Amino acid sequence: MKVSELGEFGLIERIREELGSQDRARSILGPRSKLLIGIGDDAALWQSTAAAYLATTDTLVAGVHFPRENVSWTDLGWKALAANVSDIAAMGGTPEYALITLALPDDFEVDDVLALYQGMIAVGREYGVVIAGGDLVCSSEVTINVALTGRASESQRGEPLALRRDAARVGDLIAVSGSLGNAAGGLRLLLEDKPASPEATTFLRRAQLRPHPPVELGQALLRTGIRCAIDISDGLAQDLRHVCVASGLGATVRLADIPISDHLSRTFPEDAVAMAAGGGEDYELLFTGPAGVVDRVRGRFAIPITPIGSIVEDAEHAVRFVDENGQEVSFPSAGWDHFRGRASRQAGRARR
């Protein structure tokens, strides 16, 4: 059935039914935060005990952020919400309530809308995010907009505490969680007819379609004494550049130290490094801090933490990649600019 046949209010009713089963997400939220009014009123209402709040919003546009073919609506729903969860993770907070805006053509299938929601509900089950409301509008393009609120971490004295982009200091180590470039590799496998082992295909496609932002790591970084972080959504080069600009400093990254998975390096032996340095959507965390603090972090978590470089004085706020000999390496393109088009998604080969 098309959404035009069901109508806006019939569709809202179907979504409401679909959202009935958010018990798991609500139980993760627990007694600290309680949804009092959800979908179906003018606004959502929740009771909460937190002293400080986080809010973020992120949008997926069909054809810009995702190919319309080869990707299921459930995967897109997952990714749309996970991208926002990643922003809350990058602040060291706990995601709580989401508002979902879908812009859809009138011939969009109702089942596809429900599949989108199933993907988002699955994120909610894993991260304790409750979908509390949203908006539906008719549009020629499919657009998925998520606004997500979260509770901020607090210091022992009850003061709000957050990881910030502008808190890097000269001499800080730069470290990243997990391995990078997998999502870019997964996208290549979705778009191109490229031979890859079944294990690598599963791993890389999953990195692209089902990112798992490390929310607990963000919170733990704050507790350990880290104050500067960003999520890697636009690509290492670009996101680290955001940290440099915000902090008024520069960065040097040792190319050989960027963590790359075996699956990525075996599937794309020539492009893996460029994908890791420039490819986006990994939704890992990049953070900076004094060597001693970064070391403490490394010992504490199951998730791999890899130092890749350091923060330096630099009036240009540049990110410089260097090889084993300390020689600077440049990339033909890195990162993503919404109004200048794709770059990192076609990350080229690293070259001198």
Add this chain to the structure above:
Amino acid sequence: MKVSELGEFGLIERIREELGSQDRARSILGPRSKLLIGIGDDAALWQSTAAAYLATTDTLVAGVHFPRENVSWTDLGWKALAANVSDIAAMGGTPEYALITLALPDDFEVDDVLALYQGMIAVGREYGVVIAGGDLVCSSEVTINVALTGRASESQRGEPLALRRDAARVGDLIAVSGSLGNAAGGLRLLLEDKPASPEATTFLRRAQLRPHPPVELGQALLRTGIRCAIDISDGLAQDLRHVCVASGLGATVRLADIPISDHLSRTFPEDAVAMAAGGGEDYELLFTGPAGVVDRVRGRFAIPITPIGSIVEDAEHAVRFVDENGQEVSFPSAGWDHFRGRASRQAGRARR
């Protein structure tokens, strides 16, 4: 300059400069809520003392929600944010922080983006709303999405209190604030070459372009004992129907009692009643309550409050309009469905 020439991050910087002057909005928020991190990090962060929160989201799509001609970007910015403020008003809350997502074609003018923001900043100055972040994406269509948070009202015992759609009771009077149909009249004047007095033109266009949701009225309704309300955004007939469905009841509205401005009735003598009953975007409040409570409300505010009907038992949850003789009057079309197209915007003439 086009946004593609400035680039995403240059544009964010320009918006950030534009948002520097939100002092008035911050001072209205006062000490009860303080923005700690605004635009430019992964998420916004604010400290707050409220016990319960509201959140809503609403979207304007060019060509669907507004004509691309005859309307300035500043007016659209105002309206996009005001529509969300209206949702918070309809819950009896206080709007606080907004996240703005703009989907824009790459040849969109930077000055028009800034004009959009100026309209939103103007709403912020009036209502104490601080723009705390957002997202920019490239799209073939212009879409303005706003997510707005607010603090909920509280009972004297500190419990969260909100106006709800599902709280109507049999025998409740139905009342509305202000006068209805002005925004529909204003839209007709924008789209058609219709003769009207300069005063009426100014008044009706302003109703369409610069709606002023009665936020303080919503809060006062709660204090007076009203528990059921909705904002009139889709049109009286449709929004009252939402209340009926949510409350499991029906409604009878006396057509002759619907408040209509002189400007509307003089400019559209034949269509004014249909515009008032079916036209959307007035952003007034509709509420229900016992006669004694509604009477108390009426005596208290400068803004006109008009009883227009009553809540009745009705298994069909219908909204029935009746004339002076109690005869039912039907409308050819009323209300708005996003996936079934425009209706109230072309509200026809009332007929038996």
